[in-house]
Amino acid sequence: MTWNHRVVRFNDEEMGEYFEIKEVFYDKNGNPNGFSEASIMSDSFEGLHEQLEMFKAATAKPIINEAEFFKPKDPS
Numbered sequence: 423m424t425w426n427h428r429v430v431r432f433n434d435e436e437m438g439e440y441f442e443i444k445e446v447f448y449d450k451n452g453n454p455n456g457f458s459e460a461s462i463m464s465d466s467f468e469g470l471h472e473q474l475e476m477f478k479a480a481t482a483k484p485i486i487n488e489a490e491f492f493k494p495k496d497p498s
Contacts, residue, residue, distance in 0.1 A: 424448045428478035432488045443477050446486065454486055478481060 428446040429491070433439050444457035462469040 424452075427459075427476045428454075428483055429480050429485045430488055431485050441485070443480050447459075456491065473479060 425445050426446045427443055429441050430444045431439065433450070444459075445497055446454050447456040447458075449455045462470065462473050464473060
């Protein structure tokens, strides 16, 4: 399994559209199939800085819609 940080778009009846940076997990075909809760923590300042850089890199990638995680997958 692979993962990276990505921006995920959510639509909520109360909040409307909003965005979160998540750890997104991918299946063997490279399709997103799950994400973590939004958080940032590290056991060192340097590690925190590295995570911030990964968050920044996530904003340069295409946004993933939350609905993409709940679509039926092609069985092939």
